[in-house]
Amino acid sequence: MSTAPWVGQSLPRKEDRRLLTGEGQFVSDIVLPFMLEAAFLRSPHAHARILAIDTRAAAALPGVVAVRTGADFAALGPILSDLSVPNLPGVTQRPVFGPMPVDEVLYAGDLVAVVVAKNRYVAEDALQLIRVDYEPLPALLDPELALAPDAPRVYPEWRDNLVYAQEFRHGDAAAAFAQADVIVAERFRGHRCGATPMEPRATLASYTRAQGLTLWLTTQRSHIKRHLLGEYFKMPDSRIRVIAPPDVGGGFGVKAPLYREDLVICQLAMTLGKSVRWIENRQENLANIGQERDQIHDLELALRRDGRILGLRDRMLADCGDARVPIYVSFSMPWLGAMYLTNGYDIPNLEIDLKCVVTHKAGLTPSRAFGSFVPRFAIDRIVDIAARRLGLDPLAMREINLIKTFPHDTATGVHCDSGDFVGALAKASAAIGYADFRRAQTAARAEGRYVGVGFSLGIEFSGLPSQILVPMERQPGFGVASIKLDADGGVQLAHGDQAQGQGHDTTLSQVVADELGVTPEDVKVTAGDTQSSPFAAGTLASRMGGYTLSAALFAARGLKPKLAAIAAHLLQLPLGEVGDFEFAGGYVFPLGDPARRISLARIAETAFLAPTELPPGMEGGLEFTAHFEAATSGMQSTNVHVASVEVFPETGRVKILRYVAVDDAGMAVNPMLVRGQIHGGVALGISNAFQEEFLYDAQGRQTTDTLQNYLIAAAGDLPHIEVIEHHVPSPHTPLGSKGKGEGPTGMAPGALGNAIEDALSPLGVTLTQMPFTPERIWRLVAQAAGRGQE
Amino acid sequence: MNRAITVRVNGTLHHETVDHRLLLSDFLRETLGLTGTHVGCGYEGRCGVCTVVYEGVAIKSCLMLAVQADGAAVLSVEGLARGEELHPLQRAMHDCHGLQCGFCTPGFLLTMYEFLKTPVSDPNTIRAAMNGVLCRCTGYVHIVAAVEQAARELAQMDPDERARWFPL
Numbered sequence: 001m002s003t004a005p006w007v008g009q010s011l012p013r014k015e016d017r018r019l020l021t022g023e024g025q026f027v028s029d030i031v032l033p034f035m036l037e038a039a040f041l042r043s044p045h046a047h048a049r050i051l052a053i054d055t056r057a058a059a060a061l062p063g064v065v066a067v068r069t070g071a072d073f074a075a076l077g078p079i080l081s082d083l084s085v086p087n088l089p090g091v092t093q094r095p096v097f098g099p100m101p102v103d104e105v106l107y108a109g110d111l112v113a114v115v116v117a118k119n120r121y122v123a124e125d126a127l128q129l130i131r132v133d134y135e136p137l138p139a140l141l142d143p144e145l146a147l148a149p150d151a152p153r154v155y156p157e158w159r160d161n162l163v164y165a166q167e168f169r170h171g172d173a174a175a176a177f178a179q180a181d182v183i184v185a186e187r188f189r190g191h192r193c194g195a196t197p198m199e200p201r202a203t204l205a206s207y208t209r210a211q212g213l214t215l216w217l218t219t220q221r222s223h224i225k226r227h228l229l230g231e232y233f234k235m236p237d238s239r240i241r242v243i244a245p246p247d248v249g250g251g252f253g254v255k256a257p258l259y260r261e262d263l264v265i266c267q268l269a270m271t272l273g274k275s276v277r278w279i280e281n282r283q284e285n286l287a288n289i290g291q292e293r294d295q296i297h298d299l300e301l302a303l304r305r306d307g308r309i310l311g312l313r314d315r316m317l318a319d320c321g322d323a324r325v326p327i328y329v330s331f332s333m334p335w336l337g338a339m340y341l342t343n344g345y346d347i348p349n350l351e352i353d354l355k356c357v358v359t360h361k362a363g364l365t366p367s368r369a370f371g372s373f374v375p376r377f378a379i380d381r382i383v384d385i386a387a388r389r390l391g392l393d394p395l396a397m398r399e400i401n402l403i404k405t406f407p408h409d410t411a412t413g414v415h416c417d418s419g420d421f422v423g424a425l426a427k428a429s430a431a432i433g434y435a436d437f438r439r440a441q442t443a444a445r446a447e448g449r450y451v452g453v454g455f456s457l458g459i460e461f462s463g464l465p466s467q468i469l470v471p472m473e474r475q476p477g478f479g480v481a482s483i484k485l486d487a488d489g490g491v492q493l494a495h496g497d498q499a500q501g502q503g504h505d506t507t508l509s510q511v512v513a514d515e516l517g518v519t520p521e522d523v524k525v526t527a528g529d530t531q532s533s534p535f536a537a538g539t540l541a542s543r544m545g546g547y548t549l550s551a552a553l554f555a556a557r558g559l560k561p562k563l564a565a566i567a568a569h570l571l572q573l574p575l576g577e578v579g580d581f582e583f584a585g586g587y588v589f590p591l592g593d594p595a596r597r598i599s600l601a602r603i604a605e606t607a608f609l610a611p612t613e614l615p616p617g618m619e620g621g622l623e624f625t626a627h628f629e630a631a632t633s634g635m636q637s638t639n640v641h642v643a644s645v646e647v648f649p650e651t652g653r654v655k656i657l658r659y660v661a662v663d664d665a666g667m668a669v670n671p672m673l674v675r676g677q678i679h680g681g682v683a684l685g686i687s688n689a690f691q692e693e694f695l696y697d698a699q700g701r702q703t704t705d706t707l708q709n710y711l712i713a714a715a716g717d718l719p720h721i722e723v724i725e726h727h728v729p730s731p732h733t734p735l736g737s738k739g740k741g742e743g744p745t746g747m748a749p750g751a752l753g754n755a756i757e758d759a760l761s762p763l764g765v766t767l768t769q770m771p772f773t774p775e776r777i778w779r780l781v782a783q784a785a786g787r788g789q790e
Numbered sequence: 791m792n793r794a795i796t797v798r799v800n801g802t803l804h805h806e807t808v809d810h811r812l813l814l815s816d817f818l819r820e821t822l823g824l825t826g827t828h829v830g831c832g833y834e835g836r837c838g839v840c841t842v843v844y845e846g847v848a849i850k851s852c853l854m855l856a857v858q859a860d861g862a863a864v865l866s867v868e869g870l871a872r873g874e875e876l877h878p879l880q881r882a883m884h885d886c887h888g889l890q891c892g893f894c895t896p897g898f899l900l901t902m903y904e905f906l907k908t909p910v911s912d913p914n915t916i917r918a919a920m921n922g923v924l925c926r927c928t929g930y931v932h933i934v935a936a937v938e939q940a941a942r943e944l945a946q947m948d949p950d951e952r953a954r955w956f957p958l
């Protein structure tokens with residue numbers, strides 16, 4: 001049996017039991033009386049004009065309640081507003097669109113019609129009876145062609161195909177390149193891939209005149225969606241309730257945007273006066289969401305002969321697809337990726353020319369690593385490529401260029417408040433046995449075996465402060481939590497960051513339990529329902545560990561003076577300071593005097609049921625709400641990953657020998673859960689880097705439409721992931737804790753790409769592109785050997 | 791077209807009349823209200839989260855019709871615990887943090903239920919046995935650890951006691 005202090009213990013989760021016994025509650029598990037099911041008809045064409053839609057046969061099918069097309073939603077007007085478009089320093093153009101296209105589809109998978117029926121089987125039958133007359137139009141699929149001045153425009157009213165463009169300038173890059181001994185330039189091409197949670201989207205809307213609109217949603221941010229829905233449907237927020245149920249099957253950013261389907265389902269519920277549910281199937285999930293990372297970097301480093309990086313230039317091009325993704329408009333990911341491009345390296349002079357174009361593909365949606373997956377691959381790779389050019393060891397090259405002292409402001413303006421790369425890199429190199437590995441590598445090469453090792457560095461945000469999140473998403477960076485006691489002394493904690501598996505209930509309970517002297521089991525945590533949880537931006541950007549956890553701590557701490565005052569009164573002690581009292585074991589007592597104790601239950605009973613016994617003049621009730629905004633413009637963690645691999649040049653297969661993550665969570669409230677976040681993050685990164693890719697054919701139809709060909713890594717595809725903690729407490733949070741979740745994913749491609757190229761270095765291979773499929777590696781080896789392309 | 795079927799699910803006989811084309815996964819979820827069985831792919835059998843034990847064998851319930859299960863016995867996640875007492879694998883998943891969002895968890899539990907009838911605690915063998923179910927949260931590390939723990943515990947158990955944890 002565990003005892004306090006709870007913080008720092010690897011407690012198994014409170015969330016587990018319901019999920020292990022089949023009692024979890026996901027949106028698709030909720031059934032309302034007389035609920036109808038919706039199914040969408042989607043475009044088979046990347047770009048086409050809709051000439052006519054005949055829905056008569058579908059509407060006549062028994063069991064079908066309604067068939068609707070874009071024209072039926074046209075009166076609702078455009079979705080994007082100043083609330084749902086990033087307000088960043090660059091030049092933006094805004095796509096104008098409603099919930100469903102009326103006469104033109106812009107990617108394969110775009111919405112064409114929706115059927116509402118008594119069940120999903122009938123709804124899907126009806127979809128097959130809808131006749132659509134399309135006029136296929138040329139599809140713009142290549143982001144570089146989209147840049148050309150004479151390129152056809154995806155949105156004819158725009159000046160060009162640029163949804164966003166910004167030039168980042170810091171220091172004097174021209175001088176740095178003029179002074180450089182060596183300039184290294186490479187093109188790094190990211191591939192379209194992303195997060196793809198195991199639970200697809202689901203939306204259930206219900207409307208009554210009395211209650212207004214109630215929406216159960218697989219979402220990471222119920223409050224923001226409620227506010228956007230209120231704006232869109234011209235209803236007061238008070239008439240809308242958005243509920244993310246206790247269980248959402250993975251989010252990873254994909255469940256953060258407001259989606260057009262949500263608006264369609266809401267409108268159907270309101271116009272039909274029935275509850276309408278839509279459960280996304282995997283084909284439409286793969287065709288529409290979870291696609292990110294589609295970037296090209298023409299990256300150059302200016303270097304001194306001794307390895308010091310003097311400057312950086314990058315022409316960064318992101319293929320944003322149709323960009324019809326409210327809140328993100330598909331460009332805030334590449335923007336943040338550019339902001340974090342230099343990452344753990346101290347690069348004083350830079351020029352980044354970011355261009356984000358639209359094409360006839362699905363719009364980019366956020367995915368864990370948020371815009372940084374490819375930038376971090378590129379920067380970690382080019383450092384190794386430069387090291388080889390200079391004849392330097394990649395480890396030494398990192399030691400020369402990493403950020404050595406904190407706080408540090410990067411050239412793009414990212415404030416790095418705390419961290420320790422020097423120590424983390426030393427731990428990583430010790431863990432992998434770097435010197436021994438190099439000796440073993442030499443011996444292996446003598447036997448004709450190709451083994452290699454690679455490092456990556458990571459500056460990873462721990463939440464985003466309001467200074468960044470307000471312009472980026474018109475949302476607050478603060479964390480928020482409310483504590484109230486029940487009349488029996490039970491502790492209720494409501495907060496703004498509903499979980500999708502991260503274990504927030506358990507972690508927050510540990511923090512609150514220590515503060516109030518109860519057990520984590522005594523703390524009931526709720527989030528996700530706009531009716532019962534305080535307003536916050538939601539779960540994103542590793543906010544919880546830094547921001548929301550601190551808010552929970554301050555909420556509990558904020559309640560204590562009143563608890564102490566009531567205790568003092570009931571114990572007939574002079575009214576002391578809160579510091580004169582101890583909170584432990586469910587009791588409040590004078591410091592060092594547990595014999596004179598009074599239970600929280602008794603205090604609560606007094607505050608709620610017998611206010612006549614409260615100190616004179618004190619109000620009844622027991623609750624406190626805290627908003628936490630760190631007093632800094634950026635909280636970051638510093639992390640180093642190292643991987644070793646063996647590559648088999650005859651087949652191109654790569655075997656990951658070891659993967660070691662040295663990670664900084666500031667302090668781990670629950671070390672087991674922190675390890676779980678790192679494992680999962682790294683696994684996503686490896687899966688993305690090795691085997692996942694959304695592929696479009698020459699006509700822009702997506703060929704990766706099932707999990708049989710969009711290949712998510714199974715257990716046998718992945719190595720064991722070793723985790724070494726290397727915490728640097730944040731100076732800006734009460735416990736020193738930092739977020740951990742978003743970051744580990746972006747570490748994987750750099751470490752592994754470096755290891756693969758290191759293994760193949762006798763063959764002179766340069767690896768600048770993912771995924772690291774056997775075919776790609778084999779071709780690189782074949783090309784390097786002069787055997788030509790085939 | 792409808793047909794009357796009788797299926798024993800978690801030890802209880804259910805007599806239902808169902809559409810011929812109703813999938814076993816939908817039968818469990820929508821007809822019987824056993825929503826612990828989840829659906830994560832396009833009924834193509836790849837994600838594995840809908841896995842149940844059918845006549846002692848782990849199968850993907852989205853790839854089978856309810857009418858095919860007529861007369862058969864099925865075990866779903868709701869049937870693993872004995873009252874309040876969790877199955878050793880459920881407990882190990884809890885101890886080792888083998889689940890995060892929990893959406894895929896029933897698939898792993900039922901897949902490894904069959905595997906653990908003959909408990910093997912070698913991590914590579916365990917990994918290979920889990921390939922039919924996908925997880926996006928855990929990176930599988932803690933799931934492997936949980937199955938190892940359960941395998942060790944079951945291997946040390948008296949055979950009769952162990953058999954009681956594997957009713958199907």
